[in-house]
Amino acid sequence: MNAIEVKHLTKLYGPARGIEDVSFTVKKGEIMGFLGPNGSGKTTTMRILTGFFPPSSGSARICGSDIIKDSIEARRKIGYLPESVPLYLDMPVFAYLRFFAEIKGITGKQKKTKADEVMQKCGLTDVSHRIIGRLSKGYRQRVGIAQSLLNDPEVLILDEPTIGLDPKQIIEIRNLIKGLGDNRTVILSTHILPEVSMTCDRVIIIHEGRLIAVDTPTNLMNRVLQAPRVMVKAEGPSEKIVSALVSISGVVSVAKNGFDADGVDLYQIETDENAYVINDIARSIYKNSWKLKEIRPVDMTLEEIFIKLVTEEKGR
């Protein structure tokens, strides 16, 4: 069974569009990245899934429970960290967590046990008696995540969980998410693309409220890798090198791309999709007795893929 099934979701804010006809499924145990520029509809989608508001049309199921007809049941299966990390600022950490534990139906001794458990998971044990309003941003974020873990949710929905954290904390949170185990389904939205390739099994790319791609990070890269790229590091007269390389058949463009730490020139070469030009490039440099220091194909970064997908979509 799929953990999350989303069918033709549309959300209108008055006449303005939040999202439009979004459909996707997330398998049990999958970590799904939700990627899109500002205002693309990530938060809107998550709010629908968590039952904050219903969609204007369409439907969604969380582990079989319909988010509209079975809202409370669906909510029981979800842990949610809203984008703004809302907290009762005047409460101590432990009281905040016990309050939400109780709301989630955890009572008696279990309440304390669960709160202690998530505090330990999120590294909050040392600050458990501090007032939340006096914690740093990173720690508040952890309290928010701890809250979402209280009911051992089958589905975890995290809206930009690492925003505003320092690099060390980002790594900790990422590890925390990864370490949640195999049967926990996670959807997390982010602007940080390396995060997606590092943590997520699959990625949804959403733009202006519409879904433009759902795939694994690797497949996405292959999909847009129409113009493979070669990086060359060579010593020699740069103008001559450029003109020599451009004349090779299969090379589309050559651009000098600065120099490395030792002052050796770098060149970025775009090639035709099906041409294999690395040998020709090497031969050409060798023939001219310039010094070839390094040559390698370059993968597209997710940033570039993302921008490419988004601009392709616009051009359609």
Place this chain on the structure above:
Amino acid sequence: MNFLVIAKREVKAYFTSLTAYAVMAIFLVISGYFFYTNLVLFVLMVGTYVKLGLWQHTFYDMRFILLLLLPLLTMRLFSEEKKLGTIELLFTNPIHDMEILAGKYIACLFVFCIMLLLTILYPILLAVVFSVETGPLIACYLGLFLLGSSFIACGTFISSLTENQVVAAITTVGVLVFLWFIDWNEGIAESAGVTILHQLSLSEHFFNFIKGVIDIDDVVYYLSFISFFLFLTIGSLESRKWRGKK
């Protein structure tokens, strides 16, 4: 029983933020002062009417303090959650809107009841030196309790409309004052309209109680007033669901 979880947190919040202490202290000081001045008046001037007239005046004065103070209790109920964004957490946790509302309303009622109970000190003090009839007193307390509960219901609704607590408080005072004086309308004094306004007015129904009379009509009026505003609050909370419906 989820509403009790909410209520417990709300009551704690009232006390940790010191709001409850401040509101109670102000209420006790001012109502104590009114009680004292009314007592002096009746002792000096009227003597024998103390039994009824004293309570009538004191409770009439107390509703004025409540009119100004209770909105300060209700203003945070939903406005604060909206401002903090925590309302999003409540709405996405397995709890019904109705339970959230019930918890909050009951918490505020609870604080209000403590306030009322503390004023029992005045009749007790008086009883030491003077015989106090309990019948009219019970009517007075019931009236004030129903009136305060109505103020709180109205304030809760207005708090659910805005994330600005100050706006919520000011608007609540405004609406309550208007509903208090709604039948002061000379323009229709002779027509049937005034009877309707009398029926709607918060003040008209209060007078019977402080005269020592418990009339079922008046009780029904206040209960309807409370239900009406709580119903509106549910609507306001659920409005997030209708917006953007096709």
